[in-house]
Each structure stands twice: as C-alpha cells, then as structure tokens.
Amino acid sequence: RDRATTLAQVLVAADVRGHYSHGLHRLGHYINDVKNNLCDAGTTPTIVKESVSTALVDGNNGLGPVVGKFAMDLAIRKAQTTGIGWVCAKGSNHYGIAGWYTMRAAKQGLVGVSFTNTHPVVVPTRGKQGALGTNPISVAAPAEGDDSFVLDMSTSVVAYGKVEVAHTKNEAIPEGWAVDKHGCMTTSSAECLDGGFIMPLGGPELHSGYKGFGLSMMVEIFCGIMSGSSYGPNLNSLLRKDQPADLSHCFVAVNPAFFAPGFEERLGDLMSHCRNMEPIDTNKPVLVAGDPERARTDQVKKDGGITYHINQVKEAWQLAEYLGVSPMQWI
Numbered sequence: 001r002d003r004a005t006t007l008a009q010v011l012v013a014a015d016v017r018g019h020y021s022h023g024l025h026r027l028g029h030y031i032n033d034v035k036n037n038l039c040d041a042g043t044t045p046t047i048v049k050e051s052v053s054t055a056l057v058d059g060n061n062g063l064g065p066v067v068g069k070f071a072m073d074l075a076i077r078k079a080q081t082t083g084i085g086w087v088c089a090k091g092s093n094h095y096g097i098a099g100w101y102t103m104r105a106a107k108q109g110l111v112g113v114s115f116t117n118t119h120p121v122v123v124p125t126r127g128k129q130g131a132l133g134t135n136p137i138s139v140a141a142p143a144e145g146d147d148s149f150v151l152d153m154s155t156s157v158v159a160y161g162k163v164e165v166a167h168t169k170n171e172a173i174p175e176g177w178a179v180d181k182h183g184c185m186t187t188s189s190a191e192c193l194d195g196g197f198i199m200p201l202g203g204p205e206l207h208s209g210y211k212g213f214g215l216s217m218m219v220e221i222f223c224g225i226m227s228g229s230s231y232g233p234n235l236n237s238l239l240r241k242d243q244p245a246d247l248s249h250c251f252v253a254v255n256p257a258f259f260a261p262g263f264e265e266r267l268g269d270l271m272s273h274c275r276n277m278e279p280i281d282t283n284k285p286v287l288v289a290g291d292p293e294r295a296r297t298d299q300v301k302k303d304g305g306i307t308y309h310i311n312q313v314k315e316a317w318q319l320a321e322y323l324g325v326s327p328m329q330w331i
Contacts, residue, residue, distance in 0.1 A: 003041060003066050010065040010096035015306045018296035019152075021161025022097045025168070025312060028319055029094065030063065038244050039063060039093050045070040053082040056227060057089040061244050064095030064116075068249055072101040072114065075253040079110050083258035088222070089249045090229035094118075098138035099152030099293075105253045106140035106148050109264075113252035114138045117223040119245070120233050122156045123197045125210040128183025130197045132232050134159055135219035140290075141256075144268030150290030155216035157199045163189050168311050176203045223248035 007030065015023030033039035043060040045067050050056070055074055059067035071089040078085030095101075098114040105112025118133030134154040141149045158177050166173050167189035180186040181195030192198070201212025217232075224231025227248040236243050256263035277286045300306055308316075313328075320327035 003063055006065045006069050007063055007096075010068075010100050012306075013100050014097045015308075016297050016300050017097070017099070017293040019097050019159075019293075020308075020312075021159045021165050024308070024316060025161060025165055026094065026096070028315065031319070031323070033093060033245075038242075045089070047074070053078050053084050053086060055085075055087045057087060059089050059092035061091050061093070061246075064093040064247065064249075065100075067092040068095040068101050068114075068116075068251070069104075071249060072104055072112070072251045072253070075251045076105050076108060076110060076112075079105075079253035079255045080108070083255045085251075085253040087251045088227040089251070090224075090227035090246075091244075092247045092249055093245045094247065095249060097152060098136040099140060099150055101251060102138040102140035102152075103148070103150060106142045106150070109142055109256070111139070111141045111254040111256060113250075113254075115219045115222050115250040117220050117231060117235065117248050118160075119235055119237060121160050121198050122200050122213070122216060123179060123183070124213050125200065125205050128179065128197075130233070130237075132213065132216045132220055133235070134198060135216040135223075137215065137219060141267055142264050143271055144264050147268055147271065148290060149267060149271060149288060150293065152289075152293070153201075155201050155212050155219060157201055157203055157212070160198055163192050163198070165312075167193055168315065169309050170311075219250075222250040226250065 011023050011027060034041045040061045041063055043062040045057050045059050045062060048056040048058050057071045067089050071087045075085030075087040095116055098116060101114040102112030115135065115137055117135055120130040120132055122130055122132050122134060124131045134156040136152065136154045138152040143149060163173055163178060171189065172187045173189050173192065175185060175187050176199060178186055178192035178196050178198050180191040186192060186196060200209045200216060202209040220231050229248045230246045236245060271288045274286055274288050279286050317327045
C-alpha cells in the first residue's frame with residue numbers, strides 16, 4: 001500500500017499541476033510494466049555505497065516514484081547535516097514529474113534538484129535518429145512566506161507524453177515538436193509515435209537546438225553515466241516491451257543555511273520584481289517558474305477536482321474494467 005500510495009501521489013500531483021502527460025495518462029504504462037514483470041512493484045531500493053554527503057542507490061527495478069522518493073529523502077537528510085546531499089539512483093523506472101521530488105526538498109527549506117534519463121526519443125542537432133531522452137531538469141527553492149521557485153522542464157521541445165496526449169485527443173501537434181521516422185518535420189502525433197522522434201529544446205540548429213541537446217547530455221552525465229548504468233542509445237527504445245527500462249536518476253539537496261543568511265527573502269524579492277514588471281499584454285502578467293502550475297493548482301481547488309478530456313476518462317474506465325476495480329465517478 002505504501003508503494004501504491006507514493007505512485008498515486010506523484011500521478012495526481014502531475015494532473016493537479018497541469019502536467020497531464022505525466023499523470024493519470026501514465027497509469028496504464030505502470031500497470032503494464034508490473035503485469036508483464038518488467039517492473040518489481042514490491043521491491044525496496046538499497047544503498048550500494050555512500051559517504052556523509054553522497055550515495056549510490058540501486059532501485060532494484062522498483063517503481064520509479066518509490067525509488068525517487070527514497071533517493072530524494074536520503075539527499076535531504078544528508079543536506080540537513082552536511083549542507084549538501086547528492087544521490088544517484090540506477091535500476092529504476094519512469095518516476096513521474098521531476099518537480100515532485102524537488103518540491104519535497106523546498107518544503108523543508110532546502111534547494112532541491114532532480115534529473116532523470118529517459119528512452120532515446122530525442123534527435124541530436126543535424127541527426128534524424130534518437131540518441132538521448134527528454135531528460136528533464138527540475139530545481140525548486142523556498143522563498144519568503146509560502147512562495148517558491150519551481151522549475152520543471154524537459155530538455156526537449158516537449159515531453160513525449162504530450163504527443164501521446166495529443167494523439168489520445170485526436171489532435172495535431174505544433175510544428176517544431178517532432179520529426180517522423182524519415183527525419184522530416186511533422187505536425188501529426190500519429191507519425192511521431194510511429195517511429196518518429198522529438199526535437200531538442202530550441203528545435204532546429206538555427207534556433208539553437210544544440211543547447212537543448214547539450215543540456216540533455218548533461219543530465220545523462222549525472223544519471224546513467226555517473227551511476228554506472230545504461231545511458232543514451234543504450235537504453236531500451238519505447239517500442240521494446242520485453243526488457244526493464246533500467247532508468248537512472250540524480251537528486252541533489254542543498255541547505256542554504258550553510259551559506260549567506262536571507263536566502264528566502266532575496267529569492268522572494270527577485271521573483272516579486274519579475275512578476276511586477278510591466279507586461280506586453282496587461283491580461284498576461286510576467287511569470288516566474290512555477291507560477292502556471294500554482295495557478296492550475298488553485299483552479300483545481302476552485303473546481304473541486306481535476307477536469308479530464310472525455311477520451312482520458314474513457315481510458316481510465318477501460319483500465320478499471322481490465323483491473324476489475326470500481327471506475328472513477330465524474331460529474
């Protein structure tokens with residue numbers, strides 16, 4: 001139950017914050033991995049080696065959120081004692097939104113950092129085959145009051161799951177998101193999912209896509225390479241369903257109290273300055289990282305629940321039938 005609860009918390013948090021690509025949409029993927037014995041839902045992560053401020057964790061092919069929570073909380077404990085905690089985890093699976101882990105650190109007055117590698121679905125600059133994953137980066141830091149900075153971004157133009165969600169809704173995708181299996185730009189979500197790939201952050205070389213690809217490789221250094229696990233093109237393709245994902249993560253917690261005093265006040269001042277700047281459109285105020293998700297969370301509270309597309313509701317109903325559990329009730 002505790003493992004299932006952790007998974008549920010991560011998936012619901014994604015939908016509450018508006019990241020539908022990593023929420024309920026992903027539940028079927030987790031269930032398929034468990035049903036097909038590609039993921040051990042009952043295992044416990046173990047510490048392979050550690051120092052006072054670092055650790056290497058083996059996820060033992062467990063649920064990604066279970067591995068991630070274990071590793072992030074370990075980094076937090078080390079940072080509270082030594083000022084910094086740096087934990088790499090290998091042998092894991094899809095861990096949901098990267099921000100869920102960094103926010104755990106920020107809620108305890110720490111700066112949290114989280115990375116993960118993913119399946120090779122992103123083409124390098126000048127390439128037409130996938131080499132690295134969407135490899136997200138998240139940084140969360142506490143500010144004055146209950147405010148916080150929460151960056152949660154992929155190093156690709158878009159998360160792969162957003163293409164899947166567009167396909168579920170029978171929608172086209174914006175130009176610049178993806179290429180088809182021949183390496184040509186496409187606005188068809190079906191063509192992207194049929195052997196196509198995602199573009200790195202920035203898109204083509206003209207728009208500095210090499211910067212996004214460089215960030216993706218940086219994430220890979222901290223994850224697969226530093227943990228001594230699979231990396232880049234050595235990771236399984238999304239099309240392979242017969243082997244464990246073998247993903248790696250990296251979690252960092254930094255204690256600002258070990259540095260100059262007044263961290264939260266200065267961060268709050270910087271964010272307030274940006275938010276109060278004159279916008280181009282008076283109906284669209286200047287934002288800082290985390291503001292859109294905060295607004296979405298407030299809207300969910302106002303609505304009394306999460307609003308889903310009807311096709312997503314149908315998928316959840318079919319999944320409930322498959323599992324023999326009561327389907328969600330909706331209004």
